[in-house]
Amino acid sequence: MVRLGARSSSLRKLLSTGEQTFSIIGVYRSFDRKVASRLDSLRPEAVYAYEGGALQTFRKAKELGIRALHEQPSSYWYWERRFFDEEAEINPEFADLLPSLMDSQAHLDWKDEELRLADVVFVPSEHVRQTLSGEVADEKIKVINYGAPPVRSRKPAASSKDTPLKVLFVGALVQRKGISYLLEGVDRLGSRVELTLVGRRLRDNVRVDEACRKWRWFESLPHSEVLDLMQQSDVLVLPSLAEGCALVVLEALACGLPVVVTPNTGSLEFVRDKCEGFVVPIRRADAIAERLETLCHDRELLNQMSRNAQEAALENSWEKYRNKWAEAVKAAACN
Numbered sequence: 017m018v019r020l021g022a023r024s025s026s027l028r029k030l031l032s033t034g035e036q037t038f039s040i041i042g043v044y045r046s047f048d049r050k051v052a053s054r055l056d057s058l059r060p061e062a063v064y065a066y067e068g069g070a071l072q073t074f075r076k077a078k079e080l081g082i083r084a085l086h087e088q089p090s091s092y093w094y095w096e097r098r099f100f101d102e103e104a105e106i107n108p109e110f111a112d113l114l115p116s117l118m119d120s121q122a123h124l125d126w127k128d129e130e131l132r133l134a135d136v137v138f139v140p141s142e143h144v145r146q147t148l149s150g151e152v153a154d155e156k157i158k159v160i161n162y163g164a165p166p167v168r169s170r171k172p173a174a175s176s177k178d179t180p181l182k183v184l185f186v187g188a189l190v191q192r193k194g195i196s197y198l199l200e201g202v203d204r205l206g207s208r209v210e211l212t213l214v215g216r217r218l219r220d221n222v223r224v225d226e227a228c229r230k231w232r233w234f235e236s237l238p239h240s241e242v243l244d245l246m247q248q249s250d251v252l253v254l255p256s257l258a259e260g261c262a263l264v265v266l267e268a269l270a271c272g273l274p275v276v277v278t279p280n281t282g283s284l285e286f287v288r289d290k291c292e293g294f295v296v297p298i299r300r301a302d303a304i305a306e307r308l309e310t311l312c313h314d315r316e317l318l319n320q321m322s323r324n325a326q327e328a329a330l331e332n333s334w335e336k337y338r339n340k341w342a343e344a345v346k347a348a349a350c351n
Contacts, residue, residue, distance in 0.1 A: 041123060044069030052076040062349035071126050074133040083349050086134035088144060090260035093124055095147035103191065103257060106299070113191040113218050136348040138341075140261030141282030158348070160341050161285045162261045163334030167326045168243065170272035173250050173318045180210045181312045184249035184273070186242060186264045187256075188215045189224050194255030194278065194298070199227050201253070201304030208312050212249065214242060246271035250318060251311055256281045257298055270329040274321035276307050286332045292325045 036042050048065070052072040055063070062083035065073050067090075074084040091099075096115075104111035119127075128151070131137060137157050139145050145157050183202060187193040193215075202211050211231040217224055227233075237245070246252065252268040253276045261282035268275050269286065275293035277283050289295040294310075296303035311318045 041068060048072045055080055068127060070130045074130060078133060083135045084133055085348055086130055086137045088137050088139050091144055091258045092147040092151060093127060096258055099258060107196055110191040110196045113221055115192055142284060143280055143282040144260055158344050160344060161332060162263060162266060163337035164266040164270045164329035164332050167329050168247060168271050170247055170322060173315050177313055180208055181308060182250040183209050183211045184252050186214045189217045192257055194257055195224060197255045197299060197301045197304060198253055199223055200301035204305035205308055209308060243267060243271055246273045249273055251276060253304060254281055255304060269325040272322040272326045274318060274325055276304060286328045292328050293321055
């Protein structure tokens with residue numbers, strides 16, 4: 017309650033930013049400390065903790081011979097730092113839309129010690145596993161992809177090639193999500209596409225602001241309306257530079273919405289190139305434009321991809337995730 021109240025007051029910076037007591041980091045640390053204090057009396061076979069909120073629990077677990085299971089939901093911080101520094105040099109016009117790594121060195125060291133103490137590290141995609149290469153032994157890592165919501169009914173796409181392709185983007189309008197490459201790719205097709213953007217702007221940016229004026233833009237929508245919009249669109253484009261496992265892709269598949277994604281969305285376990293959509297290299301607006309051009313001209317391919325997308329969603333449900341996760345945790349706890 018204090019954290020929520022501070023967000024709209026002059027006390028926000030004092031109480032809930034950075035590593036202050038009521039910041040996300042501060043709340044994680046407090047919870048971590050309380051869990052650690054109870055391990056002596058509880059004596060579980062294993063503890064399962066989230067990145068940034070595990071260190072004190074894991075230290076105590078090691079003292080007591082308890083297995084330490086860690087969840088790493090996104091790319092490794094050091095990999096991200098190097099990658100985004102490189103991106104800022106390549107695309108300076110969008111450098112101010114890249115995330116700044118604001119965590120202190122002490123907190124980054126905290127995260128690294130969590131990884132070292134963990135007996136098993138759970139990650140949501142092969143992409144995240146790859147970013148941990150050299151930091152965490154491969155045999156310690158367990159990949160379990162997130163799940164898709166229930167499949168929704170869908171009408172076939174418009175058959176006429178003269179009907180503009182309805183392109184959807186859902187996510188923050190930042191360079192981490194590949195926003196510059198999306199906009200450049202869409203611009204190459206002119207009137208053959210109609211773009212809808214759903215997501216908040218981080219700050220003023222000439223290209224993003226221009227796109228929000230030119231195309232249909234929603235700063236935010238209720239989740240149910242986002243799913244409705246997916247059912248009304250032809251293709252989701254998410255050219256992310258770094259993700260853990262993009263839930264919006266799984267939601268799109270459940271809505272029968274083909275996708276254009278990069279390997280860095282963490283979606284390759286359920287999106288196959290030319291099947292549920294297209295997989296394009298990162299930083300390739302030309303590849304995005306080429307794939308959209310293909311879908312503009314081949315509406316039967318679009319409809320086939322839509323059917324494939326829903327089959328993939330059925331094969332990667334949240335129920336399947338829960339079952340795989342439970343089995344993996346049980347196996348890790350007993351080793």
